[in-house]
Amino acid sequence: MTTLFISDLHLSADRPDITACFLRFMQQETQGIDALYVLGDLFEMWIGDDDDSPFHQQIKHAFKHVTDSGVPCYFIHGNRDFLIGKRFSRETGVTLLPEHSIVDLYGKPTLILHGDTLCTLDEGYQRYRKKVHNRFIQWLFFRLPLRYRQQIGDKMRSNSSETNQKKSQQIMDVTASEVERVMAESHVQQMIHGHTHRPDIHRIEVAGQPAERIVLGDWYDHGSVLVYRPEGYQLETRDFQSDCQ
Ligand code: LP5
Numbered sequence: 001m002t003t004l005f006i007s008d009l010h011l012s013a014d015r016p017d018i019t020a021c022f023l024r025f026m027q028q029e030t031q032g033i034d035a036l037y038v039l040g041d042l043f044e045m046w047i048g049d050d051d052d053s054p055f056h057q058q059i060k061h062a063f064k065h066v067t068d069s070g071v072p073c074y075f076i077h078g079n080r081d082f083l084i085g086k087r088f089s090r091e092t093g094v095t096l097l098p099e100h101s102i103v104d105l106y107g108k109p110t111l112i113l114h115g116d117t118l119c120t121l122d123e124g125y126q127r128y129r130k131k132v133h134n135r136f137i138q139w140l141f142f143r144l145p146l147r148y149r150q151q152i153g154d155k156m157r158s159n160s161s162e163t164n165q166k167k168s169q170q171i172m173d174v175t176a177s178e179v180e181r182v183m184a185e186s187h188v189q190q191m192i193h194g195h196t197h198r199p200d201i202h203r204i205e206v207a208g209q210p211a212e213r214i215v216l217g218d219w220y221d222h223g224s225v226l227v228y229r230p231e232g233y234q235l236e237t238r239d240f241q242s243d244c245q
């Protein structure tokens, strides 16, 4: 009995090492597991389900293979791939979950999310997030040809890298009081998220009770997987060279 969690792979055609590690993970580690959860930022950037490049087809096939084998796969949007939609879900068999979802992990109710909504001190980002999650703005964006969408996406990415350098580490991390608030509101003692690229297990207190916040790692230098079993869980890494040839 095993459930796997991954996030922040930032897959792109520019990083074949990450892609190879991910494809190997999908082929070899998902057989017979109870479920795979992807908590956002699977892709470096997603500009619409109609971007059906050979690279995207390869990733979609990997999911389809796993879901066809009877392993349920779930996805929560990240801040890079919040435009993944119904067509992607249909083509892969992956179930799209709401941005804050509660799942039962072998009897333990757990709040799962990407994590960007917890960064409430990053006011600029939260204002931007509201705009790009607006359905009408998205509808307008989807009316543009793919190559314009790609250009806008590239511009937004370079602006983001630039502004991030000026933001403090504290602003870009989750806000402790917001973590406690959403966990108390959801009546859970366990949370799993990504986004911050600071893999860790934080033992905290929520409504006077001991609680845990598990943070998934990114896939920049190596793979990162949360292996969750009824008897316990661990954050593991996968080496791009030795584990993924
Ligand atoms: O992604 P990362 O790690 O660099 O930083 C994030 C936050 N940045 C982002 C932006 C993404 O990187 C860009 C993704 C492109 C997606 C495809 C195109 C979709 C277009 C959709 C149009 C409907 O998420 C960064 C956070 C950081 O995480 C840490 O949490 O700080 O936030 C920002 O950089 C946002 C800036 O602070 C504010 C920018 C204001 C720009 C306002 C333009 C709004 C126009 C919207 C209409 C198109």
Ligand code: MN
Residues within 6 Å of the ligand: 040, 041, 078, 079, 080, 114, 116, 194, 195, 196
């Ligand atoms: Mn993110």
